[in-house]
Amino acid sequence: MSNETTAGADRRDVLVYAVFLAAGAILPARAQAVGRRHVVIVDKMAFGPSPTGVKAGDTVTWTNRDIVRHTATARNGTFDVDLPPGASASAVMRRAGVVAYYCRYHPAMRSEISVGA
Ligand SMILES: [Cu+2]
Incomplete structure (x- = not known):
């Protein structure tokens, strides 16, 4: 009881x-x-497909499904998102343009996000 x-x-x-x-x-x-939210899945040591239709002011969230830590680090310095295993973290895309980014721990992991005005 x-x-x-x-x-x-x-x-x-x-x-x-x-x-x-x-x-x-x-x-x-x-x-x-402000803005919409977009998600990029990080899985098997790779960034998933980049979201389309991202505009300045939108938020991009990366979700790390791997058991190792990653980052999403913009080459132009506009964001540097830390992604512990299983974590999600976000950055606001402030300006229009194409932003190339990579993982600081695994530089072969690369992608880019195209941000419209
Ligand atoms: Cu990584």
Whole structure:
């Protein structure tokens, strides 16, 4: 009996935690309120397809599915995103143009993002 009560409390705690996580994911995006979001998947030591239709002011989020750390480092210095294993991190594309980027740990990992005005 007491075990069931404990299990119930644990489930509630998990639910409350999940709601906190959801709020944390939503609120910062609303606070920015500018531009769209685009995602690049990093997997098997490679950057996935670059998003199309990115405009100045949009946010690009990289999601690292590998078990090693990566970065998305712009050659023109406009962003340097650290990507621990399993993590996601973002950068706002401030200016129009083509931005070549690479991984500082694995320089053979390269890609570019085309940012429209
Ligand atoms: Cu890397």
